[in-house]
Amino acid sequence: MPSKRHARNGSEHYVVEAILADATVDGVRMYEIKWEGFSDEHNSWVAEQSLSCPDLLAAYHAARQPNRTDLSPFYRILRDAREYHPIVVTNTVDDSGSPEDFTYINASTYTEDVPRPCTPLHACTCTDGCTSACSCVRQRCYDEHGRVCVPEKTALLECGPHCACDAQCWTRVVQHGSRVKFEIRRFPQKGWGVVARAPIPRGTFIVEYIGELITFEEAEQRGAADSARGLTYLFDLDMGCAGDLADFTIDAKRYGNVAHFFNHSCEPNMLLYPVYVEHRDPRLHRLAFFAAHDIAVGEELTFDYSPSCPNSGGAMFACACGAPKCRKRIYM
Known part of the structure; x- marks a missing residue:
């Protein structure tokens, strides 16, 4: 050789x-x-x-194609990322070297005004594999490959750290972390975005949306300033709420993971699900992205920032997603 x-x-x-x-x-x-x-x-x-x-x-x-700028500052931000595969950064577009005032974290943090979850998980005693009769779950939400098999926004219930089942239990998907290969790439009109560096089959867990857990009131204050500049890093935790308003929000603007860089698309290739692992408090569920369809190498990973209608009362911005059925506007 x-x-x-x-x-x-x-x-x-x-x-x-x-x-x-x-x-x-x-x-x-x-x-x-x-x-x-x-x-x-x-x-x-x-x-x-x-x-x-x-x-x-x-x-x-x-x-x-060579990078147009020194990306060392960006890789220093990623130094604390505990992703399964190292994240690659590419910028062949302009001289932007890294995001300003951003810290990479691997789990969401609670601000002082946010209570810790108050609905504890009652650990299951399953030893021969969890079924629909398991005290932790209501239905089988993942298939034999660990891919989601229930409709979007369905609550995904996973066994917790004190359950008797082992680490290979079929319910344990999001808690094991992402196995996706990410590239953060600079785009001419959209700024930073994320593309897949390997094929992602439909239903695959992509990544959790990580950030600061804040109150809805705090989110209203932060959101007013960001919306004026066309930014949106706030995700209301309303998927488990009986009403229309959430008590708490995840803000990934200053603290977050690779999901901080996901761009909008009017025809997104990712779906969002609420996930419960350590507890069952509907006010404080996790948020996880899964592949809506088979995703090819080099395809950008996107979700719909705002599927709300034009009369929602929020600010309006031009959409640059480029999808065939682009709505031309994003409402925040």
């Missing part, structure tokens, strides 16, 4: 078939590698100093 295509993994050597992506992790340039003789499931990230394939590296960089 030609040494110029080798990569080291301890004392063993493997042959590099292709270089798929690159990212800077803790200041180290990493490359996603497809290994010769192995399926895509075995792709892995390798530090540049561990690669001995200069020809492949040169060809990889020659085939890519």
Whole structure:
């Protein structure tokens, strides 16, 4: 085997078939590698100093449009991201290097005025696999591949940390985190967005919407300033409420995860579901995105910011989603 295509993994050597992506992790340039003789499931990230394939590296960089700016500040923001796959950042459009005043977090935080959930989960005692009779669930919401199989906005009930079932229980999907490969990409008209770096089958859990849990009153104050600038990072937790108004809201403007960068589309490819894991308090459910249909490599991940009607009373902005059935306006 030609040494110029080798990569080291301890004392063993493997042959590099292709270089798929690159990212800077803790200041180290990493490359996603497809290994010769192995399926895509075995792709892995390798530090540049561990690669001995200069020809492949040169060809990889020659085939890519160079970034227009230094993305080191952005990768420093992503340094604390505990995603299953490193997030890649690309900007071939302008000189924007990173978002301002944004901190990457991996779980939502509670502000002082938000109470902790008060509807505890009664742990199940299932030991042979949870069924619809399990005290934690009402119906089977995931199929054998862990993909959602109930209508959008249906409450997804997962077994909690004190349940007797093991970590492989079919109910445990969102709590295990995302396995999606993300690329944060700069777009000419929309700014930062997110695209898929690998195919995503329909029904796959994509990511949880993470941010600050705040009161509805606080959300009204923050939202007034943001709406004037056409921004929307507020998500009301109203999917479990009997009325029209939520008591609490998730704000992902300053603190959030990769979902902070999702753009709007009038024909989105993601669906949103309320999720309950540690408790069953309808006021404080989680929010999780799932694939509405099969998503291809390079396809942007989008959701509908505002499916409300024009007479909702909110601010109006021009829509740049480009969907065939674009409504031309976003109402906030």
